Amino acid sequence: MTGSGVWPATARERPDGDVSVGGVRLTAVAQRFGTPAHVLDEEDVRRRCRAFRRAFPDGEVAYAGKAFLCRAMARWIAEEGLSLDVCSAGELAVARAARFPGERMLMHGNAKTPEDLRAALDHGVDRIVVDSFHEIARLAALAPDTARPRLLVRVTPGVDGRTHAAVTTGTDGQKFGLSLASGAAAEAVRRILAQRRLDLVGLHCHLGSQITDVDAFERAARRMVAFLARIRDEHGVVPPRLDLGGGFGVGYRDGEPGLDPATLGDRLRGAVREACAGHRLPAPLLTVEPGRAIVARAGVTVYRVVSVKHAPDGRLLVAVDGGMSDNPRPGLYGARYEARLVGRRCLGGDRAAAVVGRHCEAGDVLVGDARLPADVRPGDLLAVPCTGAYHHSMASNYNLVPRPPVLAVRDGGVRPLVRRETFDDLLTRDVG
Ligand SMILES: Cc1ncc(COP(=O)(O)O)c(C=O)c1O
Missing domain, CATH: 2.40.37.10 (Lyase, Ornithine Decarboxylase; Chain A, domain 1)
Incomplete structure (x- = not known):
């Protein structure tokens, strides 16, 4: 054992x-x-949080609460210095009850309800990852006069993580994200930049779950950096954040492959660094969102x-x-x-x-x-x-x-x- x-x-x-x-x-x-x-096993959770923090020393590790969330888990995550990704007002309510700081939270969801969005804005959730044009309009309407909501655009990069169809989210034709290939992601960027009540702080992608192929993450990272460069060329701004999602695979039976955080960190950070150098872009603040790989x-x-x-x-x-x-x-x-x-x-x-x-x-x-x-x-x-x-x-x-x-x-x-x-x-x- x-x-x-x-x-x-x-x-x-x-x-x-x-x-x-x-x-x-x-x-x-x-x-x-x-x-x-x-x-x-609390010790196991904490060790894996630390391994991810070591693997991304200059970046942000946001635990994906959908994997498992209760108040104690939120406290462990906070104590280990991770951020938290929530995808509903319910997950947010649990995080709030654990006094998880809003400035270390981000909210996801392909169909966030007005209730979800209001809860995120009320709690001061640091970033909202937008997943549709409707959501951009809704957020512009809900935004308080005092603070501009900070947004990431969820991009579908057209990269197949070769995992089960039910948890494949990096390719076109499924419900998550705004397509890079069709121009929907570029249009979302345009719409946010045109709204003075909204603040575009970065891009996000998530290829799916239970992915063991690091190449797929590297390919996605390169496409996302190229998109950041296009945004700079078209709009003259460089959103400072790049969130590459989670989905890092885990073996469920002895001998099955899983991703090692240190290798993943080296390769992902290297891919982003090289791509940024190629496009003459400053290195973005990198976020990853492991859920399964933590718990x-x-x-x-x-x-x-x-x-x-x-x-x-x-x-x-x-x-x-x-x-x-x-x-x-x-x-x-x-x-x-x-x-x-x-x-x-x-x-x-x-x-x-x-x-x-x-x-x-x-x-x-x-x-x-x-x-x-x-x-x-x-x-x-x-x-x-x-x-x-x-x-x-x-x-x-x-x-x-x-x-x-x-x-x-x-x-x-x-x-x-x-x-x-x-x-x-x-x-x-x-x-x-
Ligand atoms: C946007 C996003 N980030 C992170 C995750 C976490 O994935 P995993 O638990 O496979 O790491 C998910 C899972 O569905 C997700 O949708």
């Missing part, structure tokens, strides 16, 4: 078959807080086995007490995970198994090709690593199953960050 890329930094295997994270045994977590439970590997989800069946193909069908409501990613993107038994030693050999969820869909499969002890049985605990990003934040109440808690572990202690949802919580919203 130590040295494996998919478990949290502090995960340790115990001689009795248990696993500890942050010095806390997963069996103890299950006993005290029930299952399923999301466990989050994915800090998370482990602990489930209890409810039943075991034998499939005709010889696999065990191991049903657990969670599923697609706490992890929609296998269903959405065909995401693949590992699962392991925790809390007892495996006595015999292992067998091919599918870890399936409790929900009313045949597609509710968490790990289709696991290897589990042949004697796995109801009552056993299974742990699935790499569940810190886009799990709790994408969780649902399908089948009215309450959402699991998020429990921070550190130095031998556990602290609930988000408590388990209750039936009363579910009924509170049922007002008919």
